[in-house]
Amino acid sequence: METKSVVAVVTVGDRYVGTLPAFEADRVWWAEIEDATAQLDDVLGVRTVVLRLLHADEAEVGRGGRVVYHVQADGEPTPGVLDPAENEWSKDLNRPEPHRASWAEVDGPRRMISWASEILGTSDWAQVKTWNLSCLIRLRGAWAKATSPFCSVDADIIQRVQQHDAQLGPAVLGVDLDRRWSLLAHAPGIDCWEPDAATVENVLTRWVAVQASLSTDDLGTPRLLPNELAGQLTQMLAGEVGARLSATENAQARELVDALPGIVAELDESGLPITLVHGDFHPGNWRSDGTTRMIVDWADSFIGHPATDLRRLYDWLPPEKRDHAATVWAAAWQRHLPDSQPLRALAPMQVLASLHGSVLYQKFLDNIEPSERVYHEDDPTTGVRSALIR
Secondary structure, three states: OOOEEEEEEEEEOOEEEEEEEEEEEOOOEOOEOHHHHHHHHHHHOOOEEEEEEEEEOOOEOOEOEEEEEEEEEOOOOOOOOOEOOOOOOOOOOOOOOOOOOHHHOOOHHHHHHHHHHHHHOOOOEEEEEEOOOEEEEEEOOEEEEEEOOOOOOHHHHHHHHHOOOOOOOOOEEEEEOOOOEEEEEOOOOEEOOOOOHHHHHHHHHHHHHHHHHOOOOOOOOOEOOHHHHHHHHHHHHOOHHHHHOOHHHHHHHHHHHHHHHHHHHHHHOOOOOOEEEOOOOOHHHEEEOOOOEEEOOOOOOEEEOOHHHHHHHHOOOOHHHHHHHHHHHHHHHHHHOOOOOHHHHHHHHHHHHHHHHHHHHHHHHHOOOHHHHHHOOOHHHHHHHHHHOO
């Protein structure tokens, strides 16, 4: 069974108290830390939270191998279990970093836990996930989530969506827009990784109805517009992405820049509007208990072209289910916009969705601290390469 090997560099407050030698954790994704903190709590004798990733050996990007975390303990650990000697990771723990996430700072997760616990009246919590995009805390019947300044705030987007479909997202129990915190009720049921036809029809039809009704004028969410991609790709080719591509790939990418206005014009011929896009519309972000179906994880939402979501769904559905999804999606749009031709958006979106991904990942890299770049280092280049072969 694949595992990850965890090294914990531990502080009490901002005071370094020692490093715990490597131990094995079953949850292999670097961002998933619940089982690691459970072991740390037991060994150290105090509650702990993971603040951030300090190092990863990259057995596979995002999972496995050895990872080093900055761990904050709530009190003095059990004597003798930590090595108090300074090491390569402990020396710079308190060095300021302008792109550090608020929850990666000392006491960052604790502040959000206190806020959520006060709303819910419970102190029962577990930190489930932390990385450069978000921090996720599970509480009794609820989830607290913090997101980065370059992402959307889940609760804010869900509240806008629920003005048009009250059941399409989980109930919002609390929101702090300034601190980008959301407190959401647990969505009942299971993740719909293998959705049946009824679930596809239900979710797509309802989501299109919301997209067709929403005004984007006052949505405080990022914008990722097809007609801006040519300039954004040109800028990436002048930077890290261009340096990673071969000479042949660079030449092909510059040809693609010239072709993009025509590709975007083809997309526009579908007659679909610029609207709210979920951004990570795979079926694992759908929840169903057999009766209620809803969409979760709204932090990647942006203003853009709605075919982006169908393209993301395509990437996760088995081939035999894709035509059904496209038919349902197109029919839903034509009910709201009878003169539209939604299926005309699919071919250009094959190219544009890959470039959207590149732009998004480059934004991540430009706004996260250096030790967290390992999560996304190759993603902008991979997206451009994908666009070149489509």
